[in-house]
Amino acid sequence: MSQNAATVPGPGEAPLPAANAAVLLRGNARDPERRDRPAIHFEDRVWTHGEYFEECCRWANLFLSRRRSDQPFHIGVLLDNVPEYLFAFGGAALTGATVVGANHTRRGEHLVRDLRHTHCGLLVYEPRHAELIEPIHDDLGLDPADILVVGGSLDDALNAQSADDAGLEPDVDDTWALIFTSGTSDAPKAVICSQRRLLVTGSRMRIMLDLGPDDIGYVCMPLFHSNAVMVGWAPSIIAGASVALARKFSASGWLPDVRRYGATYFNYTGKPLAYILATPEQPDDSDNPLRVAYGNEGAPQVVEEFGRRFGVRVIDAFGATEGGLAVTRVDNPPPGALGLAPDNVKVVDEDGQVLPRATFDANGRLVDPQACVGEIVNVAGVGPFEGYYNNDEANARSTRNGWYWSGDLGYLDEQGFLYFAGRNADWIRVDGENFPAGPIENAVARHPDVLMSAVYGVPDAEAGDQVMTTVVLRDGARFDPEQFAGWIDGQHDLGPKWRPRYVRVTDAMPTSPSNKILKRELVHDKYRPDRTQPDPIWHRPRGAAAYEPFTDKEAEALFQELRAHGRDRFWDL
Secondary structure (H helix, E strand, O other), X not given: OOEOOOOOOOOOOOOOOOOXXXXXXXXXXXXXXXOOOEEEEEOOEEEEHHHHHHHHHHHHHHHHHHOOOOOOOEEEEEOOOOHHHHXXXXXXXXXXXXXXXXXXXXXXXHHHHHHHHOOOOEEEEOHHHHHHHHHHHHHOOOOHHHEEEOOOHHHHHHHOOOOOOOOOOOOOOOEEEEEEEOOOXXXXXXEEEEHHHHHHHHHHHHHHHOOOOOOEEEEOOOOOOHHHHHHHHHHHHHHOOEEEEOOOXXXXXXXXXXXHHOOOEEEEEOOHHHHHHOOOOOXXXXXXXXXXXXXXXXXXXXXXXXXHHHOOEEEEOOEEOOOOOEOEOOOOOOOOEEEEOXXXXXXXXXXXXXXXXXXXOOOOOEEOHHHHOEEXXXXXXXXOOOOEOOOHHHHHHHOHHHOEEEEEEEEEOOOOEEXXXXXXXXXXXXXXXXXXXXXXXXXXXOOOOEEEEEEEEEEOOOOOEEEEEEEEEOOOOOOOHHHHHHHHHOOOOXXXXXXXXXXXXXXXXXXXXXXXXXXXXXXXHOOOHHHHOOOOEEEOOOOOOOOEEOOHHHHHHHHHHHHHOOOOHHHHO
């Protein structure tokens, strides 16, 4: 499961705003009150709802002209946050096509796998991502004419298309997007999101954020994530409002952009709030148009400080990209609590047995986490979860017993408050991005001195995870901190967020009777020297060229950082 701030509500909580997405976009373009109002701001350009619809029609006609009857109507998109991304969504809305958002931190065989797994029949990318496409061009299984680049072949193809509406009426249950999330397997799973799912979620967010036509959303989280689509963009088309796009998040550029575009709402996931707070405070920081921010994984102290400094209401929520469960936010929850769990949200063991409620000692630390920490499930059903595309095994695993199994670990206190305890050992979330451990393990294992590797997530001081690997070296080999760092940097299939921050060197992995590595024991040990001795731990500070020893001194400093951000409970889990 990938945490995400938006989840589809139950019946009656939010209305379906139109018969389908095509009807909604046509209405925005034809309504005299909306058609000449902004829909998209990007750099120095603005598109009105009327102009946006014209572009969407051109993209729709391109999609129809390239549609093949022998395969799904799936459009791969490898773009930063640029208007073309939203034109593709609009073209898909008008034709019943599906946008497959490719993650540009994936590369090589992993990117090939994502695009082929989702049966993309057309791929759109921009020149800045040519380095990702050119090496795999011949492996995608596409006709060269169906790989289109912005500013080149895509523009030529679009110029040949009419801006007239084809007049199609897609079914509201047609799949509008496949949004990748990471699960318990090595490969990301593609979450099916119908037009209904995105429209209802967008309607809920519009109501929750109290958006109207004058509002402007600032979307700097990547559009291949559900947070940006469901929380940032979808409410804007439902309210007849607009969004300002930033290619990517920049802490120093955030406030200038908010002021430049007049943004009134902002979506986030992961650590952006902490990064923004790390910029030098100015006496006029609260002099900005922003009134509400909505996202997830903000530490309580960060959320409070962000709201104070910038004069904005921050709603930090918990839910799932899949939409299978959500918890209720209440005022003044216990420290670290996600919210009050409804009766249908339980914490269970692998056999589905409900685990006992958590107890805490006099210092507020969790007592016996092994007894109360389990998987968070929805025992009332799967909710609006529409399944994973082309992945029967994952669907069966996530819906066994007729429940929704989140893949996330947590625990409940006596009052019913839910606490997030981490993710299972096979997937990791760094800076709001989810990815599986398997490809990193495979890359680390390629090192000539490494006999065996295990990769897992360990708590980051502010939000989410950092990557840690435990390695067994070959006989006679010694860990070279500078050489290992340089070797890791040279692995082209490891994006920057995938590179291990911590390395544990051990003589033997903990294993099961069937010789499977017991990652849960490694996750429990984390980077704590008191648990990992006599194994040495190494860490790589941000920007460092080599790994450095991680001793009791560094561990104590990290613990204090965790405590400062209200995350010290992760130390003992």
